[in-house]
Amino acid sequence: MMKKKQTFHGSDLEKIEELYGIKKEDIIPFGGNVNPLGISPRLKESMAEHLDDISEYPDRDYKDLRNSLSRYLGIPAEDIIPGNGATELIGLTFQLLCPKNALLLTPTYSEYTREISLAGGSYKEYFLREENDFRPDLENLKAHLTADVDLFAFCNPNNPTSSALSADEIREILDHCRQNHIFVMVDETYVEFAPDIQKISAVSLVPDYPNLMVLRGTSKFYAAPGLRLGYGICSDFQFREKINAIKNPWTINTLAAVSAGAMFEDEEYIRRTRELISAERTRCLDLLSGCPHLKTYPAYGNFLLIRLLDGTTSFEMFEKCIRQGMMIRDCSSFEGLDGEYIRFCIQKKEENDRLLKMLTGN
Known part of the structure; x- marks a missing residue:
């Protein structure tokens, strides 16, 4: 465990790789708030055509x-x-x-x-x-x-x-x-x-x-x-x-x-993204809202804010997750959040299940 608390942006995978010795390719970026489906197939095709x-x-x-x-x-x-x-x-x-x-x-x-x-x-x-x-x-x-x-x-x-x-x-x-x-x-x-x-x-x-x-x-x-x-x-x-x-x-x-x-104009990509985020956001909120040591809040983005109620600090939870290859956001650097808060973005179901197991203890 690190002796000095660090603050990481959701895209700081290179810094994580250096400090924790975990290859960035092996990290699930729950802190980046980026669509887990990757870039639009239509965009890939268009860029190739216009090189x-x-x-x-x-x-x-x-x-x-x-x-x-x-x-x-x-x-x-x-x-x-x-x-x-x-x-x-x-x-x-x-x-x-x-x-x-x-x-x-x-x-x-x-x-x-x-x-x-x-x-x-x-x-x-x-x-x-x-x-x-x-x-x-x-x-x-x-x-x-x-x-x-x-x-x-x-x-x-x-x-x-x-x-x-x-x-x-x-x-x-x-x-x-x-x-x-x-x-x-x-x-x-x-x-x-x-x-x-x-x-x-x-x-x-x-x-x-x-x-x-x-x-x-x-x-x-x-x-x-x-x-x-x-x-x-x-x-x-x-x-x-x-x-x-x-x-x-x-x-x-x-x-x-x-x-x-x-x-x-990639309507299929837009539809798939919205369906995935909507379904997984609802599922994650439903599961986490039943945990007495966590507090959830209504979510409109592709990410959830969670308050830790059991005495675990946000940085301790960050380290616990990163050592399992999951990078969440320790929210202690946000002005106006008094308490222990973490933020994570919606990924694909299998990846979300890994984090949910960590957070719920089940």
């Missing part, structure tokens, strides 16, 4: 890519801003707005605070309460969204809690924010895993709210973090123009730009 295209610069405006996303999302192509992963667009949004008093739902993805700091901005946190299943009280939240707040950012479904706001609740927040001149950024990295995407997605709200930017990516649902492809959706022409003015050209490579449309 020669890397000898050319990509289209600076990414018209074909934006048209593919337009068909996928059912929104105008001009409202779409492609980026080098959602992370680039998070950084550009904060760089452009340079928020002096942003409000963040917490606990959440650490990149928000990092990018706000890099942009020279500042932020405060609205802490989600465990007794409310990490969902905000809407009236209380709106009371914190005062005129001195210039940006409200949150992840929906939220990481690491897997909780979510409904589209109706987001609309209510947007109405309040518009009255107070607050820009809203909604990160929908995990929304395609949700039981009912339309019930929680803010994409349909974009035309009505120019103070809204919705972000999505392809790293998690489409299992393509190495593709580095994300996109933002905003109906405010001036905002899009300003983002594009500070955005470096060609941040999406040619192969990603010309091939990505294939995965958005």
Whole structure:
């Protein structure tokens, strides 16, 4: 057992390999939140067909890519801003707005605070309460969204809690924010895993709210973090123009730009993914909710947040699992999670069974 506690990101397999002497190929990545089916077969075929295209610069405006996303999302192509992963667009949004008093739902993805700091901005946190299943009280939240707040950012479904706001609740927040001149950024990295995407997605709200930017990516649902492809959706022409003015050209490579449309049209892959995640998420929650030493919470993403109640620390559980070739997420590094919490993402049934046996003791 390690003498000094380490903090690992879900993709830190090389670090795990070095510290624990376990080959990364032998580790089940329960910490990465990535689709266990791997990348879309249609994407593989398309990339193979377009290999020669890397000898050319990509289209600076990414018209074909934006048209593919337009068909996928059912929104105008001009409202779409492609980026080098959602992370680039998070950084550009904060760089452009340079928020002096942003409000963040917490606990959440650490990149928000990092990018706000890099942009020279500042932020405060609205802490989600465990007794409310990490969902905000809407009236209380709106009371914190005062005129001195210039940006409200949150992840929906939220990481690491897997909780979510409904589209109706987001609309209510947007109405309040518009009255107070607050820009809203909604990160929908995990929304395609949700039981009912339309019930929680803010994409349909974009035309009505120019103070809204919705972000999505392809790293998690489409299992393509190495593709580095994300996109933002905003109906405010001036905002899009300003983002594009500070955005470096060609941040999406040619192969990603010309091939990505294939995965958005891979209906069989999308169906299989949603069926697997839905069935296994329900099964895992049902099994774990019956354990007196564990506490579960409603989940909308492809991952579950679990609280350990028997005195085992989150790091002890992490080490117990990693020594059996299973990498979960020790959530002690997340601001606002007071207690012993772990997070794991849904894998295939056989792999989930291994982890469930470890967690339940059966």
